[in-house]
Each structure stands twice: as C-alpha cells, then as structure tokens.
Amino acid sequence: MALDFPTIFLLPAQLGSEELEQLEEQIPTLTYDINEAEVVLGKVSRKERALFELRKHKLVTEEIDTTRRSASASPELKRLRLMTPVLASSDLDSDTASEGEIQRRLVGPAAPGTAGQTVKVVRLSWFTDSIKAGLVLPLDDYLVYEGRKVLAAPETSQPPPPAEKAAEVLKRALADASALPPSSRQKPFSGRRGETYVRNPVRPTLVRQTTSEHEVDAHLPPIPDYLHTTYSCQRPTPVHPPNEPFIEELSKIKTARTLTGDKIGVRAYSSAIATIAAYPYTFQTSQATEVARLPGCGAKIALLYQEFKETGQIREAREDESDPKLAVLKLFYNIWGVAETTARDFYNRGWRDIDDIVEYGWNTLTRVQQIGVKFYDEFLLKIPRAEVESISNIILAHANKIRKGFQMVIVGGYRRGKTESGDVDVVLSHPDESATLGFVERIVVSLERDKYITHTLSISTTNSERGQVPVSWKGNEKKAGTGFDTLDKALVVWQDPVWNAGESVKNPNPHRRVDIIISPWKTAGCAVLGWTSGTTFQRDLRRYCKKERSLKFDSSGIRSRLDGSWVDFESGPDGEPAPDMLTAERRVFAGLGLEWRPPEERCTG
Structure with a gap:
C-alpha cells in the first residue's frame, strides 16, 4: 500500500539522471508544478540554498517563524487546505503537468485558494528514511525552510471550483476567453541568463471556437489503444510522423532545457514528443483540445500547439534560438x-x-x-547512408579477415531509417564466444594499420576482463556513470585513406565518428535492441522492465531484480542459440512480453 505523502516537488539540482528517474518513479504524489507542492524535496541542507531554489523556480514565499508557531496549524490554514480540491488520479498527467497546473495555465498565474498556503523545503533523507521505515516520518528533523506562499493572483474568498478534466477546462477556456488586440500585449524582455519575463503578464490568446469546430471536436479520430500506455517502447513511432513540424519546434525547446540543466523539463518534453510522434493522424483543428487529450501532453503542450497552428512557430523556441x-x-x-x-x-x-x-x-x-x-566542423557534417554502409562493410571485412564467421548489424539512426547519420554505430558478434573475447583491441589494431582509424577516443574491454559473463544485478546502490552498458567497445575517429592525390596533397576526406561494439552471441539481441532504438524508447524500455517485469535491461543483457541472475531470452526452447543477431533481437521482444517493433518504428527521439 502506497504511503500517504503530501504533494511533493522534487528539486533536480545535484541529482544524477538515473537517481532523478528512480526518485520520480518512487514518489506517488509527485508534481511538476512547484506552486502545488506542500513539500519541496531535494539535496538541500541550508536555508540560503532552499531560498535560492525557490527563487529559481519562481516561487515567492515569506518565511514562517517556526519557533513562535503553535504546534497545530491555524484554523484559517486548515480551512484553506480543506478547500483545495483533491484531483482524481485519472485526470492527472504525470509526465508533463498536473491538473492544478492545467487550471493555472488557463485561468491565470495561480489557482484561487493557494495564497497563504505553506511550503516546506526538506532534506531528501526524509523521503528515503520514510520509505525504509514504511511510514511517513515527521518533517521536524528534516526541515530546512518553511514559508508562506505569496502569489501574484488576487485572493478570493470564494472556494475554488471542482476539479475538471483537462479537455473540459480547455473547452471552457476556449469558449470564455476573448482574443486580446495586439496593442494590449506587453513586450517581453530577456533576463541575464536567457529567461524571458513579461511585465504585467497576460493569459495566452485563445480564439473562440465556431460551431463547425465544435463539430470537428466531436468527430476526432479515436486515440489508438497503444497510446494509452506510458511506455513508448509499446508504440509504433515512425521516423517521419504526421505532425513532424510541431515536433521539431518542441525539440528546440527540449534542447534549450537540456542546455540549462532542467532535467524535469527535458523528461516532460521527451514524453510529450514521443506521444505526438506516435499519434498516427495529422492534427485536424487549430484548437488545443485535440492535443490535450493525448497522454503525456497536458495543457502546456496543447497551448503551444495552438500557438504553433495560428502563427506557424512557437515564441519560446524563437526566443531560445535568439x-x-x-x-x-x-x-x-x-x-x-x-x-x-x-x-x-x-x-x-x-x-x-x-x-x-x-x-x-x-x-x-x-x-x-x-x-x-x-575536428569540430567535420564531426558536425552528416554522413549519407551510402557512406555509413561503406564504413561498416570495411569493418566487417577486417573482422572476418581476423576470424571468419563474424556477423554485423548497423545500428543507431541508420537502422531507424534516417537518410543521414551523425556517426556510425555497428555491433559485431560471433557464434563462437571465444572469438569475441578481447576482439575489440584486435579489430582496432587492424583498422589502424590500414589507416582507417586516425584516433582512438576510448576503448573498453570490461566485458572481456570478466570473461564475457553477464554481469549480475546488484541492486540500486549504483555509482554515478555506471548506467552505460558494459560491452567491449571502441569509440574512434575514422577517415577514408583513399583519395585522388592529384587533386589534393592532404587527405580531403572528412573525419567521422565511429563506434564499434562487440557483443557475445548470447546477449547480441540485447546489444542490437539497445543500440538501435531512440533515446526515449530506451528509457521507457528500462522503465517497463523495472516496473512490469522486475528486470534490469541494458545493451549487455537482462538481469532479474529479484535474485540478480542473468535472464536468457535469446536462446530457443531447447537452449539452442539464435541463428542470427536479428532473430535474437526478436526473441528479446517476445521474452519481455512486448509486441515486435521494427527499427523504423522506434524513432522516439
């Protein structure tokens, strides 16, 4: 039974990506809107740091003198808390925005009834200690700062309206809000760190819906069953989805969030992009309701779509670019x-x-x-498919020159169907396990000898050093940076040594980035699956394995989270090995209980 935690906002500062992901999955009352939070949780130990984090997330508070406060909350604050609506779990969008955020984004900067509510910044150990104890511990020993929220929205004595579903709120806002004339809009100005602020902010312009548009809403195509799952590894996601121009705009915002260290924002936009990319229909209207109904999108993404449909661009993306x-x-x-x-x-x-x-x-x-x-400029040059194939064939030829019988799969964006790639990724394997032991060093030496490899960026022999035995799962006590698979691999710089010397004294061929991955045959299917699929597909595959199957997946194999043992999905019913690497990959899908998705349907970004 889940513990009855208060609403929690998790500070991403000083948290690694894997630790952040694990905590987000563990917190049952997580919100992505700090204004909703009763508790702000993070690696914070000093009041000054707590105040800095609250300011950073645009939450204004006034400190409460806890030394003079009575043990119990005042009747007024109790009434305020009781007046705050409890949202049904079916109405929440945990990937992008909560229902409270949906209401605030549409009706103003804050929902009524939140002025005067308190927020407590507590140490992360409060949550972890509560999980270990099996009960929600008192906050007193973990409290860093407590403040009363000060909101820009005027207070009201009326109780807030009942919580509504996202689509209902959007339709009501669309029907009630009138468009503002351009002259009334305030011009934004950019802050020191690239943030954009608006003096006297106004709510986003929302156009009125016509009767015909209401009729279109009533005849929107049904959401496919596969889109009702939160795992993008269960959806077909093509390389060129119907709403690709809008996705490109969202990707620009996601990149900006990445650069500024907004890990939660990156995850939210990644989930929304993956959902829209899997939606098989072109959005039919300029209204936000069609987008808001999709899992993982929420009101923020819906309003961004409306802005994109009306103007052909998203202001936030343009501001980020400039x-x-x-x-x-x-x-x-x-x-x-x-x-x-x-x-x-x-x-x-x-x-x-x-x-x-x-x-x-x-x-x-x-x-x-x-x-x-x-090689900055050269590494930015895209690699055509024909050149990817040429480089890969040279690698395979060298592998079979050293030891006959090697098989290869070109993975990465090439296998997902991209016309151009940023680098070349290949997975090599051999049915005889002794052939792959220590092979990565031999293939690098061979290619260096023929002057294809000009620089070796890094070479890993971890898998060979442990005798190619699949590493067992050792629980969640992982060191930072260990999430990458443990296969043998070489990350190298490649340059074609052949050119017409009459045209140039210096080799004019561009330097390329090439990754050579060596997998034992018994885990080759996992290697091909992991190195082929899009980033969000891989993230959700790991999450699916953890939540639904109690397994740990990475490109070097599958392990049980119950006893740590290696799980073999790639051998046949009688224990016979897979005949080839692609068959092994299909068996991994089947073993995990997932419908087979060809590489061209794993383009989640």
Missing part, C-alpha cells in the same frame, strides 16, 4: 566529449567561442575534448 547564452552553450555542447554540464562550466569561465577554449583552456581539456575541438 538567446546569446544558449547559442554559446549549444556551440560548446556540439563539441564531441562535452556534455551539457561541461558546456555550462565553459560558459561560466567566460569563454564564448571555440577560439576562447583553445586560447585559455586547451591544457585543461581531456584528450577526447581536444580531438572534439580539432
């Missing part, structure tokens, strides 16, 4: 070997372009980052 700080962060983020946290670190050092990195920070870069800077 923000000078985000432009610099994106420049740094595109350096191979530089993650978003490192990009922000470069910016905070005062660097604003590649030349600054070379002049002021070259000696502080890792070797991989130096190579990323050196």
Whole structure:
C-alpha cells in the first residue's frame, strides 16, 4: 500500500539522471508544478540554498517563524487546505503537468485558494528514511525552510471550483476567453541568463471556437489503444510522423532545457514528443483540445500547439534560438566529449567561442575534448547512408579477415531509417564466444594499420576482463556513470585513406565518428535492441522492465531484480542459440512480453 505523502516537488539540482528517474518513479504524489507542492524535496541542507531554489523556480514565499508557531496549524490554514480540491488520479498527467497546473495555465498565474498556503523545503533523507521505515516520518528533523506562499493572483474568498478534466477546462477556456488586440500585449524582455519575463503578464490568446469546430471536436479520430500506455517502447513511432513540424519546434525547446540543466523539463518534453510522434493522424483543428487529450501532453503542450497552428512557430523556441547564452552553450555542447554540464562550466569561465577554449583552456581539456575541438566542423557534417554502409562493410571485412564467421548489424539512426547519420554505430558478434573475447583491441589494431582509424577516443574491454559473463544485478546502490552498458567497445575517429592525390596533397576526406561494439552471441539481441532504438524508447524500455517485469535491461543483457541472475531470452526452447543477431533481437521482444517493433518504428527521439 502506497504511503500517504503530501504533494511533493522534487528539486533536480545535484541529482544524477538515473537517481532523478528512480526518485520520480518512487514518489506517488509527485508534481511538476512547484506552486502545488506542500513539500519541496531535494539535496538541500541550508536555508540560503532552499531560498535560492525557490527563487529559481519562481516561487515567492515569506518565511514562517517556526519557533513562535503553535504546534497545530491555524484554523484559517486548515480551512484553506480543506478547500483545495483533491484531483482524481485519472485526470492527472504525470509526465508533463498536473491538473492544478492545467487550471493555472488557463485561468491565470495561480489557482484561487493557494495564497497563504505553506511550503516546506526538506532534506531528501526524509523521503528515503520514510520509505525504509514504511511510514511517513515527521518533517521536524528534516526541515530546512518553511514559508508562506505569496502569489501574484488576487485572493478570493470564494472556494475554488471542482476539479475538471483537462479537455473540459480547455473547452471552457476556449469558449470564455476573448482574443486580446495586439496593442494590449506587453513586450517581453530577456533576463541575464536567457529567461524571458513579461511585465504585467497576460493569459495566452485563445480564439473562440465556431460551431463547425465544435463539430470537428466531436468527430476526432479515436486515440489508438497503444497510446494509452506510458511506455513508448509499446508504440509504433515512425521516423517521419504526421505532425513532424510541431515536433521539431518542441525539440528546440527540449534542447534549450537540456542546455540549462532542467532535467524535469527535458523528461516532460521527451514524453510529450514521443506521444505526438506516435499519434498516427495529422492534427485536424487549430484548437488545443485535440492535443490535450493525448497522454503525456497536458495543457502546456496543447497551448503551444495552438500557438504553433495560428502563427506557424512557437515564441519560446524563437526566443531560445535568439538567446546569446544558449547559442554559446549549444556551440560548446556540439563539441564531441562535452556534455551539457561541461558546456555550462565553459560558459561560466567566460569563454564564448571555440577560439576562447583553445586560447585559455586547451591544457585543461581531456584528450577526447581536444580531438572534439580539432575536428569540430567535420564531426558536425552528416554522413549519407551510402557512406555509413561503406564504413561498416570495411569493418566487417577486417573482422572476418581476423576470424571468419563474424556477423554485423548497423545500428543507431541508420537502422531507424534516417537518410543521414551523425556517426556510425555497428555491433559485431560471433557464434563462437571465444572469438569475441578481447576482439575489440584486435579489430582496432587492424583498422589502424590500414589507416582507417586516425584516433582512438576510448576503448573498453570490461566485458572481456570478466570473461564475457553477464554481469549480475546488484541492486540500486549504483555509482554515478555506471548506467552505460558494459560491452567491449571502441569509440574512434575514422577517415577514408583513399583519395585522388592529384587533386589534393592532404587527405580531403572528412573525419567521422565511429563506434564499434562487440557483443557475445548470447546477449547480441540485447546489444542490437539497445543500440538501435531512440533515446526515449530506451528509457521507457528500462522503465517497463523495472516496473512490469522486475528486470534490469541494458545493451549487455537482462538481469532479474529479484535474485540478480542473468535472464536468457535469446536462446530457443531447447537452449539452442539464435541463428542470427536479428532473430535474437526478436526473441528479446517476445521474452519481455512486448509486441515486435521494427527499427523504423522506434524513432522516439
């Protein structure tokens, strides 16, 4: 039975991506709107830090003197809490927005009845200790800060209306709100860090619906059954979905959230994008209700769609593209070997372009980052499918020259059907397990000898070092950075050594990024599945395995979360190995109880 926690907002600061994901799944009362929260939970130990986080998330409070406050809440605050509607779980959208957020976004900056409510910032250990104890512990020993919410919306003495479903709220807002003339709109100005603020903010413009549009709403196509699941690994998601232009705009916003470290925002937009990409129909109207009804979208995405349909663009995406700080962060983020946290670190050092990195920070870069800077422009060039095939065939030929019988699958975006790829990813395997033991070093040496590999960025032999035995599951006590699979692999820089010397003295062929993954035959299906599928597909596949099957999945195999043992879905009924790597991949789908999805239907982004 789930514990009766108060409504919790989780601060992503100082949380790794895997730890954040695990906590989000564990918190039964999680909200993505800090204004709804009774408790703000995070790795916070000082009041000053708590106040900083509240300001960062645009929540204004006035501190409560807990030393003078009586043990029980005042009757007025109790009445306010009782007056706050309890939302039905079926009405919530846990991926993007809660029902409370839906109401606030449509009717103003805050729902009535929230002024004067308190919020408590508590240490993360309160939640983890409560889980271990099996009961919700008192907050007193974990409390960092307590404040009373101060909201911009005027207070009202009337109780709030009953909670409504998202579609009902949207239709009511669409019918009641009148369009504002352009002259009445306030011009936004950009803050120091790229945020956009609006003086005297107005609610988004909502057009009135005509009778014919109401009739269209009544005849919208039914939501496919597969879209009622929260797992994108259970949906067909094509490379070019019907609403691709809108998805491209949302992807720009998601990228900005990535660069600014908004992990919760990235997850919310990723879920919404994956849902819309799996929706098999082109949106029929300019109204928000068609989008709002889709799982994982909510009112925020619905209103963004209405703005896109009316103007052909999304203002937030345009502002992100024109923000000078985000432009610099994106420049740094595109350096191979530089993650978003490192990009922000470069910016905070005062660097604003590649030349600054070379002049002021070259000696502080890792070797991989130096190579990323050196070949920056070349790595940004897309690789046509024909060249991906040519590079892969050369790798397979070298593998079979060393030991006959190797098989290969080109994975990544190429296998999902993209016309161009950012890099080349191949998985090699051999039915004889002894052939793959230590093979990654041999294939690299062979390709270097023939001058195809110019630089080896990293080489991992972890799988061979443990004798290619599938690693057992050891529980949730994982160190940061261990989420990547443990297969042998080489990440290299590739350049075709053949060119017409009469046309150029120096090799004019661009340098390419190539990943060579070596998998033992018994887990080759997991390797092909993991390295083929889109990012959100992979995330939801891991979540599905955890929640629905008590399994741990990554590209190096499947393990039981109950006893830690390796689970073999790839062998046949009599224990015979799969005849090829693609058959092994299909058997993994079947073993997990998932409908087979061809690679072209795993394009979740």
